[in-house]
Amino acid sequence: MIEALKSDELVYKVGGRFKLAALVQKRWAELLEGARPLVERKSGMTLMEVVIQEILEDKIAIDYDNSDIPKPEEVIRLPRRD
DSSP: OOGGGGSSHHHHHHTSHHHHHHHHHHHHHHHHTTOOOSSOOOTTOOHHHHHHHHHHTTSOOOOGGGSSOOOGGGSOOOOOOO
16 A cells, blocks of 8 residues: 555645545546656556655646635644544
8 A cells, every 4th residue: 555645644735535536536547548757657656656646746736726626725624533
């Protein structure tokens, strides 16, 4: 399993689990169709790992300005379950 998915860092960065899933799916499809990775693809790196690394490095994100999706800072946050 990809270590970054074990924490909520990506979820909070994107603004929710559903937004994260949608972003990952869209970018994964682009890569499968031949788009070039925006990060260095190390030997043995899966497409999922490429997508996660692109998100972590702020290479891809949801275009909130051209959609009706609220920005993460505009969403009400629930207390974290630790």
